[in-house]
Amino acid sequence: MKKIVTLLATSLLAAVSMNAQSFQSALFLDGYRLGYRYNPALQNENSFLSVGQLESQTRNNVGAASFLYPRGEELVTALHSSVPAQEFLGSLKDNNTMGSSLNYSLFSYGWRKGASYQTAEVGVRAAYKTNVPKDIFSILKLGTGETNYDLGGLGLNGNLMVELAYGYSHKLADWVSVGARAKLLLGINSLDYTVTRMDVYMAEDKYKLDLEARLDLTSRLSKIHADKEGYLDLSKLSQKDRWKLPSGVGLAVDLGAVFTPVEGLTMSVSLLDLGGVFWYFGNAGKSQGSVTFSGMDSLTMEDIREGNFRSRFDDELSALLSSLKIKELKSRTSLEMIPFHVNGGIRYDLPFYRALSIGATGNYLHMSGFTYAEGRGALAWNPRKWLGITLNGGVGTYGPVWGAALNAAVWKFRLTLGYCDGFGGTIPYTSTPLKPNNKTVTLGLTFDL
Amino acid sequence: MKFRYFLWLGLALVAACSRPEYDISDGVNTEVTLFQDELSVPIGGLGPFTLGSVFDLLDEEGIDVISELLKVAPDGSVYVEEKGNIFKISAYELENRLDDPAVPQSWNAGYCSTFIGGASEILYFLGFGFVDQHLEITMENPFTRAIPVTSGAATYVLAEESGEKEVPAEGLGQFTIPAYADTEMLVQPDFSGYPKARLTGIKMEDLTLDLPAHPASCLRNELGNLFLSLDYHYVSRVTLSGNFEIPFENYPIGGIDIPIGRYKLKKCELSMEFESTFPMQIEVKDLKVLLPETEWADPDEPLIDENVKIVTGFIIEGGSEEKPAVSAVTLSIEALEGTIPDIPGLLLNLNVKAQPGLEAVPLSTWQGIRVKSSSARLTGGITIPKE
Numbered sequence: 001m002k003k004i005v006t007l008l009a010t011s012l013l014a015a016v017s018m019n020a021q022s023f024q025s026a027l028f029l030d031g032y033r034l035g036y037r038y039n040p041a042l043q044n045e046n047s048f049l050s051v052g053q054l055e056s057q058t059r060n061n062v063g064a065a066s067f068l069y070p071r072g073e074e075l076v077t078a079l080h081s082s083v084p085a086q087e088f089l090g091s092l093k094d095n096n097t098m099g100s101s102l103n104y105s106l107f108s109y110g111w112r113k114g115a116s117y118q119t120a121e122v123g124v125r126a127a128y129k130t131n132v133p134k135d136i137f138s139i140l141k142l143g144t145g146e147t148n149y150d151l152g153g154l155g156l157n158g159n160l161m162v163e164l165a166y167g168y169s170h171k172l173a174d175w176v177s178v179g180a181r182a183k184l185l186l187g188i189n190s191l192d193y194t195v196t197r198m199d200v201y202m203a204e205d206k207y208k209l210d211l212e213a214r215l216d217l218t219s220r221l222s223k224i225h226a227d228k229e230g231y232l233d234l235s236k237l238s239q240k241d242r243w244k245l246p247s248g249v250g251l252a253v254d255l256g257a258v259f260t261p262v263e264g265l266t267m268s269v270s271l272l273d274l275g276g277v278f279w280y281f282g283n284a285g286k287s288q289g290s291v292t293f294s295g296m297d298s299l300t301m302e303d304i305r306e307g308n309f310r311s312r313f314d315d316e317l318s319a320l321l322s323s324l325k326i327k328e329l330k331s332r333t334s335l336e337m338i339p340f341h342v343n344g345g346i347r348y349d350l351p352f353y354r355a356l357s358i359g360a361t362g363n364y365l366h367m368s369g370f371t372y373a374e375g376r377g378a379l380a381w382n383p384r385k386w387l388g389i390t391l392n393g394g395v396g397t398y399g400p401v402w403g404a405a406l407n408a409a410v411w412k413f414r415l416t417l418g419y420c421d422g423f424g425g426t427i428p429y430t431s432t433p434l435k436p437n438n439k440t441v442t443l444g445l446t447f448d449l
Numbered sequence: 450m451k452f453r454y455f456l457w458l459g460l461a462l463v464a465a466c467s468r469p470e471y472d473i474s475d476g477v478n479t480e481v482t483l484f485q486d487e488l489s490v491p492i493g494g495l496g497p498f499t500l501g502s503v504f505d506l507l508d509e510e511g512i513d514v515i516s517e518l519l520k521v522a523p524d525g526s527v528y529v530e531e532k533g534n535i536f537k538i539s540a541y542e543l544e545n546r547l548d549d550p551a552v553p554q555s556w557n558a559g560y561c562s563t564f565i566g567g568a569s570e571i572l573y574f575l576g577f578g579f580v581d582q583h584l585e586i587t588m589e590n591p592f593t594r595a596i597p598v599t600s601g602a603a604t605y606v607l608a609e610e611s612g613e614k615e616v617p618a619e620g621l622g623q624f625t626i627p628a629y630a631d632t633e634m635l636v637q638p639d640f641s642g643y644p645k646a647r648l649t650g651i652k653m654e655d656l657t658l659d660l661p662a663h664p665a666s667c668l669r670n671e672l673g674n675l676f677l678s679l680d681y682h683y684v685s686r687v688t689l690s691g692n693f694e695i696p697f698e699n700y701p702i703g704g705i706d707i708p709i710g711r712y713k714l715k716k717c718e719l720s721m722e723f724e725s726t727f728p729m730q731i732e733v734k735d736l737k738v739l740l741p742e743t744e745w746a747d748p749d750e751p752l753i754d755e756n757v758k759i760v761t762g763f764i765i766e767g768g769s770e771e772k773p774a775v776s777a778v779t780l781s782i783e784a785l786e787g788t789i790p791d792i793p794g795l796l797l798n799l800n801v802k803a804q805p806g807l808e809a810v811p812l813s814t815w816q817g818i819r820v821k822s823s824s825a826r827l828t829g830g831i832t833i834p835k836e
Contacts, residue, residue, distance in 0.1 A: 068477065070470040079481035081713075081830060143484030143830075204489040204720065204824035295493015295823065425468040434468060 023055055023442045024361040025405035025418050027268055027345040028380035029388040032407045032416055033110065033446040036119050037103075038343060039256035039270035040167050041179035043117035046448045050108040050121075053416070053444030058437075059365065059372045060098040061398050064427055065434035066091040078141070085141050092134045095153055099370050101127040101339060103163075105444070110167075119167035119181070127339055128158035129367055135200075144202040151198035157368075159190035161248065161277065169256075177258045185338070187248020187277050192216040192336075206294040211287055215326050216334060218247035219282025226328040232285045243282045250277030252338055264349035266359075272341040279334050285326035293320055339367040347380070355383045361392070372397045374438060385409070398422060398436035405442065412449075418442030482713070482830040492719075492823040500727065501525065501814030518568040519687060527687050527812040529568045529579070535651050536561045537678035540591055544665040551662055558656040565683050566649045573608075576693030579647050579685040580809050582640045586621070586651070589678040590630035592667040596677065597625045601655030605638065607646035616643070621653060626677070629669055635679065644809075651681060686811040689728055689803035696800045701739065701751045703794040710791040715829025716783040722821045723765045723776045728803060728810040731765040731818075735798035736780075742793065751796055758783050767804030770816060774804070788829075 026038035034053055035042035066088065067078045078088040108121035135149040162185070169179030197212040215232070217224070220243050225236040252275025259267040296316055303312055347359035357380040365372040374396030382388040386409035393402045403420030419442075424435025433439060504521070519527050536558060544550045569579060584605075590596060603621030607614055620636035627633055640648060658677075661667055668675065738757040745752050760781045768774030782789060810816075 064471065068471055068473070071478075074478045075471065075473060075475075076478045077481055079483060080478065081480075081482035081485065081832065085485055140483055142486040143488040143827075145486045202489065204491060204826065205822070206491050293491065295491040297494040299493065299495050425471070428467045428469055428472045429474060434471060 023405075023418055023440065024343065024345065024363060024376065024420075025378070025380075025390045025392065025403065025442075027266070027347050027361065028357055028359060028378050028382075028390040028392075029405060029407040029416070030382040031385060031388050031409055031414055033414060033448070034105065034108065034416075034444060036110070036117075036167050036169065036179065036181065037105075037254075037272075039179070039258060039268045039345075040181040040254045041169050041177040041256040041258040041270070042268070043169050043171065043177060043179075044110055044112070047111040048109070048414075048446045048448050050105060050110075050444065050446045053105040053108075053442070053446075055103045055105075055440070055442050055444075056101070057440045058098070058100045058433075059370075059398070059439075060433070061093050061436045062091070062096040062098075063424060063433045063435040063437060065424065068427075068434075078137070088141055089134065089138055092137060094134050095131050096134060096137075097129065097131045097370050099127075099129045099339075099365075099367055099372070101125065111449075115171040117169045117179075119165070121163070121165040121167070123163045123165070124161065125163055126158065126160045127367070129370055130156045131370075139200075139202070147201055147203045149200040149202065151200055152195055154198060155192075155194035157190075157192040157194065159248075159277075159279075160188040161250070162186040162188060162246075167254070175260045179254075179256050179258075181254040183252045183254070183273075183275070185248070185250035185252060185275070185277050186246040187218070187250065187279055189218045189220055189247060190216070190277075190279050190281070190336075191218075206292055208290065208292045209320075209323065210290045211323060213287040213324075213326070215283070215285045215287075216279070216281040216332060217283040218279065219243045219331075220245075220247050224283045224328075230328055231325040232283065232328050241282075243280060247282070248277040248279040250338070251275050264351060264354065266345075266347040268343070268345040268347075270341075270343045272343065273338050274340055276335050276337045279336060281332045281334065284329045284332040286329060287324055287326050289323045291320055291323040337368065339365060341365050347378075356381055361394075372438065374401055376401065376403070392420070396422070396438050398438060399424075401438055403440070409448075412447055414446045414448065416442060416444040416446075478835065480832065480835045482832045484827065485830040486828075488827045488831070490825045490827070492825055494820055494822055496819030497726075497817040498819065499814060499817030500527070500812060502817070504814065518572055521814055525814040527814065529572060529683075529685055529687060531565055531567060531569070531681075531683045533563055533565070533681055535563045535586065535653060535679040535681060536656060537676055537680075539675045540665045540668050540677065541675065543660070543677065544663065547660070547664075550664070553662050554660060556658050556660050558658060560652075560654050561656045561679075562650060562652040563681065564650050565681070566647075569647065569683075569685065570649070572687065573647060573690075576690055576695075576803070578688040578690030578693075578809050580644070580688050580811055582648055582685040583637075583683070584640070584648060585637050585682045586635045587680045587682070588626045588630045588633045588635050589674060589676055589680065590626045590628060590633070591669060591674045591677060592661070592664060593628050593669050594661045594667050595625050595628045597623075597659040599623045599655075599657045600653040603653045604651075605640075605648060606650035606652060607640075607643055608649045609643075609646045613649065614646075615652065618651065618653075621651075631674070632680070648683065648685075653679075688809040688811055690809070691803055691805075693729075694800065694802035697797055699751075700797040700799075701794060702797055703739070703742065703751075705792060705794050707792040709789060711832075711834050713788040713830070713832035714782075714784070714827060715788055716781065716827070717789070718779060718781040718826040718828070719823065720777070720779050720826070721823040723778065723818055724773045724821045725765060725768050725776070725818045726770045726773045727767055727816045727818055728769055728807050728812075729767040730802055730804045731767075732800045732802075733761045733763055733765075733778075733780075733798075734800060735759075735796075736761045737796040738782075738790075738792050739794035739796055741791075751794070753796060754790065756785050756787070757789060757792075758785055765818065767807060769807070769810045770813065775821070788832075 026035040033048040069083050071082050103125045105123040110119040133151050165181050165183040167181035171177045193215045195213040199210040201208040222237040223241040224232045227233040252273050254272045256270035342364040345361040349357045359378045362375045376392040376394030378392035380390035388407040390405050400423050405418035407416045420440040422437030603618040604615035605618050736759045738754045740752040740754045763778035766774040766776045
């Protein structure tokens with residue numbers, strides 16, 4: 001039981017350390033060369049070569065402080081008797097979600113040609129999302145005060161892709177630029193395990209579970225073979241029959257426009273990652289069924305006398321758990337949208353001191369079953385071509401957020417550091433957030449040509 | 450200069466993020482208490498615990514008193530059986546007792562009686578009753594001649610609550626034992642007119658036999674049966690009488706060792722629905738948790754853990770196979786302070802007696818008690834200690 005609890009909490013928090021992307025400070029740092037990733041209409045003065053940029057973004061609506069509680073000298077878990085149920089469950093949402101994405105630009109190149117600016121990029125991207133319904137924690141903490149529980153929505157999914165992108169931006173007039181990026185996505189691996197329905201009835205007379213779940217897993221690494229009864233058996237992993245080609249192929253586009261209606265005022269709007277991937281899931285299956293446990297009806301006196309109670313209980317439990325087994329399906333294909341962003345921003349360089357800018361940004365993220373939105377006010381200082389600094393603060397779906405970014409150049413090398421986070425702190429020596437938050441880390445190095 | 454301010458501000462923000470009270474490097478107390486409000490668990494059915502399985506258990510334990518007294522028919526019915534002689538004499542002894550064996554004569558055997566009640570008498574005093582009493586009186590005759598018999602007065606002795614009484618034994622006053630009789634049926638009296646009486650004996654006064662001359666010379670086979678006899682075979686199904694009652698007062702049950710202390714339970718309520726086809730009422734008057742034997746001052750004086758309260762006071766009603774009795778009972782175990790400790794033993798106070806108001810139901814090995822359904826309700830949570 002303790003392992004299950006740990007697994008549930010960890011599944012929500014483990015990926016926090018993975019951190020993840022949409023670098024809104026790009027609008028405020030003059031020397032930042034990969035602004036086209038924020039808005040494909042943004043142009044650089046120079047051509048450049050990037051030797052790597054990491055953008056990692058994590059968004060979770062529940063933090064570690066919901067699962068860990070300081071009690072005197074020690075730290076206890078949410079299920080410790082000293083933690084009131086109201087305090088623990090009150091800190092959770094109906095659906096406790098963690099979404100994370102990681103964009104890693106391995107190589108990119110940008111060059112100017114007249115009024116246009118073009119970019120080419122090779123990168124990898126990963127996305128991960130997990131969702132645990134509150135009712136699971138409610139059962140564990142409180143017990144069966146209620147009788148009906150809806151645990152549908154429990155799930156875990158993620159994918160890993162290689163991205164080949166070409167971007168083109170054109171200055172239509174002095175006051176407007178438009179741009180687009182086309183991306184070819186090659187899917188490496190993808191996992192989607194979703195419990196679409198899990199109705200649990202728990203009462204004195206019986207427990208009843210109605211379950212419907214599906215598993216879609218690519219088979220590039222291994223093929224999961226089925227047992228004699230046709231259920232996927234994780235112990236039967238093998239290289240035989242694995243899918244050796246890319247497991248997914250997809251396309252996506254970024255669209256953007258930048259307006260400069262008056263000198264010093266910049267308005268940006270962009271739509272990123274509109275598209276999807278056509279996946280081939282070599283490992284696919286589903287669980288479906290209803291199972292009722294009314295106790296051990298056939299327990300006999302002999303069972304008790306011969307000490308068979310435990311083995312009989314194990315048999316009943318096995319029968320119960322067998323309903324959760326995943327029946328193998330023939331391979332499945334599926335077109336899946338990738339998470340997309342809508343960004344808007346406005347920047348105004350103060351007329352009395354052009355190096356100082358103020359502005360605001362807004363961002364909306366949409367993943368399957370998960371959305372996030374935030375708005376920030378920003379202050380930027382770009383005193384030299386080799387230095388830019390920006391600070392921002394605002395409010396997102398999960399509460400207040402803040403951020404800071406720096407772009408600094410030494411000779412032709414430009415280093416970019418960005419950090420956005422929520423408030424509430426982290427666990428020492430880790431980056432695990434204590435409160436629901438939105439964290440973005442950006443780290444990149446470019447070379448001006 | 451201005452850059453330095455930004456740098457300090459950034460560092461301050463990052464430092465402010467870390468909350469030392471959440472430092473997990475020293476470990477986290479992993480003790481958890483699940484289901485803190487309440488947990489309802491269906492446990493299910495159990496049994497049945499039949500009279501037959503109790504007999505088997507007693508046999509395995511070497512307790513054969515009951516199994517020797519009681520017998521079980523192939524259909525499972527439980528009965529007592531007794532066999533014996535009312536009168537028995539060998540041909541040679543008979544000839545020796547005659548004054549003049551050379552002439553045919555009437556020989557008076559005098560007063561003959563038999564006591565029926567070895568097993569049934571013991572069972573009667575234990576509180577068992579008897580129904581469907583069946584008596585067969587048979588005859589054995591080794592002679593080639595029929596033997597006429599007369600009896601001055603023949604009676605059956607019946608025991609009732611009010612005392613013993615004798616009723617005329619029809620068919621035993623005058624009869625003839627046929628030549629060569631071999632387990633020849635004489636009478637099968639009907640005792641249905643005495644439903645509450647128990648047959649305890651047969652009496653025959655002035656038993657007189659009309660014998661031929663030299664009876665020993667009339668033997669059909671000198672190497673066969675040599676006895677002239679009147680035999681009885683008594684069979685009766687067993688019930689529980691209204692007097693059946695076995696109290697278990699302060700009966701200690703040790704060596705249970707239920708290690709539940711580590712789970713820190715506060716209260717556990719067991720709800721059970723019993724179905725009984727056993728004509729016996731079980732009243733659980735009281736149940737107490739014993740302290741470990743190491744804490745007893747006197748090994749014969751069990752000490753009770755006063756901190757654990759078990760609420761009982763329930764009755765499991767008895768029934769029959771035709772009309773099973775259903776009883777819903779609840780048993781709760783609660784720690785008055787703290788949590789329920791390990792349970793090393795129990796002190797039992799219960800009373801088992803015949804189900805009041807129930808007609809005499811013959812016992813059968815198929816009768817028994819089963820837990821039709823059961824569930825548990827735990828209050829206060831289950832603690833799983835640190836690993």
